[in-house]
Amino acid sequence: MARSPLTLAASVTSALPRVAVVGVGPLTEGASGRYDSAIADLDDGRRVVVRVRGGRPRRRRPAR
Numbered sequence: 388m389a390r391s392p393l394t395l396a397a398s399v400t401s402a403l404p405r406v407a408v409v410g411v412g413p414l415t416e417g418a419s420g421r422y423d424s425a426i427a428d429l430d431d432g433r434r435v436v437v438r439v440r441g442g443r444p445r446r447r448r449p450a451r
Contacts, residue, residue: 392425395437399427406430 396411410428414436423441428434 389441390423390439392427395423395425395439396427398439399429399435399437403429406433 392411392413396408399408400406407430408427409430412426414424414426421441422438424436424438426434426436
């Protein structure tokens with residue numbers, strides 16, 4: 388299940404505690420990819436891209 392842009396924006400406020408996110412939107416090519424991405428507008432005028440590995444977790448191989 389893909390993460391919403393708002394969920395990804397929450398990670399920005401966690402990583403950059405002194406900034407506020409004033410806008411957020413999806414960053415996609417319309418395809419199912421390996422990463423969930425969003426673009427966030429910050430209160431100081433900067434725009435940042437948030438990218439988190441998406442999709443299902445990879446299966447671990449059993450130890451030999």
